[in-house]
Amino acid sequence: MTTGLPWGLLAGLLSVTALGSEVPQSAPQPRSAHFSLTNKGAASPFYNRLANNKYWFVASDAPVDGALASQKLSARSGERLVLVELHGVAPARLPGELARMDDFAVLSEPYNEDLHMINGQAVLFGEELGAKLRTAPAATGERSLRSPLHDLTSRVVTHLSTLNVERDFLESRVRQLSGDLPVTIAGRRLTITERRQDDHKANARAYLRQEYEALGFTVTEKAYRGGWGFGTHVNFVAEKTGADPSRFLLISSHLDSVGNAGADDNGAGTISALAVAKALKDQELRYSLRILAFDEEEIGMVGSAAYAQQLQDEGQLDGLIGDINMEMTGYNSANDGAFHIIDCNENTSAELSKKFREVAERDQDLRLRFVSACTNRSDHASFWRFDKPAVVLSQNFFGGDGNPCYHKKCDKVDRMNFDYMTRMTSLLARVTQELLVP
Numbered sequence: 001m002t003t004g005l006p007w008g009l010l011a012g013l014l015s016v017t018a019l020g021s022e023v024p025q026s027a028p029q030p031r032s033a034h035f036s037l038t039n040k041g042a043a044s045p046f047y048n049r050l051a052n053n054k055y056w057f058v059a060s061d062a063p064v065d066g067a068l069a070s071q072k073l074s075a076r077s078g079e080r081l082v083l084v085e086l087h088g089v090a091p092a093r094l095p096g097e098l099a100r101m102d103d104f105a106v107l108s109e110p111y112n113e114d115l116h117m118i119n120g121q122a123v124l125f126g127e128e129l130g131a132k133l134r135t136a137p138a139a140t141g142e143r144s145l146r147s148p149l150h151d152l153t154s155r156v157v158t159h160l161s162t163l164n165v166e167r168d169f170l171e172s173r174v175r176q177l178s179g180d181l182p183v184t185i186a187g188r189r190l191t192i193t194e195r196r197q198d199d200h201k202a203n204a205r206a207y208l209r210q211e212y213e214a215l216g217f218t219v220t221e222k223a224y225r226g227g228w229g230f231g232t233h234v235n236f237v238a239e240k241t242g243a244d245p246s247r248f249l250l251i252s253s254h255l256d257s258v259g260n261a262g263a264d265d266n267g268a269g270t271i272s273a274l275a276v277a278k279a280l281k282d283q284e285l286r287y288s289l290r291i292l293a294f295d296e297e298e299i300g301m302v303g304s305a306a307y308a309q310q311l312q313d314e315g316q317l318d319g320l321i322g323d324i325n326m327e328m329t330g331y332n333s334a335n336d337g338a339f340h341i342i343d344c345n346e347n348t349s350a351e352l353s354k355k356f357r358e359v360a361e362r363d364q365d366l367r368l369r370f371v372s373a374c375t376n377r378s379d380h381a382s383f384w385r386f387d388k389p390a391v392v393l394s395q396n397f398f399g400g401d402g403n404p405c406y407h408k409k410c411d412k413v414d415r416m417n418f419d420y421m422t423r424m425t426s427l428l429a430r431v432t433q434e435l436l437v438p
């Protein structure tokens with residue numbers, strides 16, 4: 001028998017130690033806000049904006065005109081306000097619950113509560129009330145027909161892609177990124193045991209840089225000012241220039257972990273992106289392919305939110321064709337090939353997800369089966385908030401086959417299904433090739 005601390009509690013303690021406090025140092029969140037259920041496109045500016053297939057759930061500093069439901073709510077003393085996606089599986093009332101609208105709830109929660117595991121359920125996801133008001137670009141009615149994404153997804157593909165990525169490549173790279181095998185960086189042998197602390201994250205970026213530069217990609221590390229008072233905040237960027245470099249397709253993942261090995265979450269997504277870069281390295285691309293490995297997803301999509309803001313500030317947002325976010329692509333205990341491609345019917349994201357569903361259905365050799373889901377809980381949602389198309393490709397997390405080691409110490413390679421990961425990554429490679437290769 002063992003009597004160790006549960007990992008969730010340990011992770012909570014570690015994060016308090018590592019970060020000093022769960023409270024953002026520079027911009028404390030407001031103690032109260034208006035929470036509204038609105039039609040899509042109805043609200044700006046906002047602190048938070050979650051989507052489901054039909055509505056937006058918005059936290060703002062003033063009532064939203066024409067809201068379907070609205071309430072002003074305040075955090076209880078010593079606590080913070082948290083927005084939760086319910087996914088139809090929550091009990092009638094959650095601890096600390098202040099209000100519920102459609103498939104969303106607002107809780108007043110102690111600061112040390114784990115927002116990835118609300119009420120002990122991995123599928124219930126909480127997002128802290130934002131500290132800053134955000135203004136999204138105004139939605140325009142005809143954007144879909146004029147967007148480069150529409151051109152790419154609607155054209156007739158004359159050369160169907162039959163790309164397959166190599167399983168051995170995926171497995172060896174995930175083992176290296178999640179500490180199961182040592183890596184050699186600039187002649188120095190080391191082990192990337194976790195990816196939350198600055199020095200380990202820097203090693204992980206140095207490792208990726210080496211891999212991408214060997215494929216001929218241009219690497220930059222893009223720093224941003226984080227919501228926290230100290231530590232580094234760096235997104236990793238690798239790019240292969242296309243014939244028209246003014247537009248780019250993003251494939252993203254998050255590189256940080258919750259302090260564990262993070263083999264599946266999200267070593268898998270990060271290495272899937274690397275494998276697609278390898279598969280396409282010698283091809284002429286119509287537009288640029290940009291790979292992003294975001295920092296600080298695990299503390300609230302901080303890196304991707306900052307990156308989307310930087311794109312807007314630098315006038316690059318118009319060039320973004322869309323984001324394909326890879327999140328936990330390496331677990332399938334049922335061996336049934338079930339997967340999610342998630343768009344939540346946000347702006348033109350469905351055009352992108354449709355392409356994935358079509359290729360998965362067409363290419364029976366991939367043995368993948370689409371299972372519908374909608375969530376805001378990864379970096380794709382940062383682009384929805386800037387009115388850009390984004391999807392997430394993921395294991396059957398919401399259909400009952402999520403990795404049981406999610407956010408636990410046991411998220412290691414021995415739990416992974418590399419055959420499934422190979423087929424998921426091949427799906428991504430085929431879609432990317434058909435979109436970007438003329």
Ligand SMILES: [Zn+2]
Binds near residue numbers: 266327
């Ligand atoms: Zn993740």
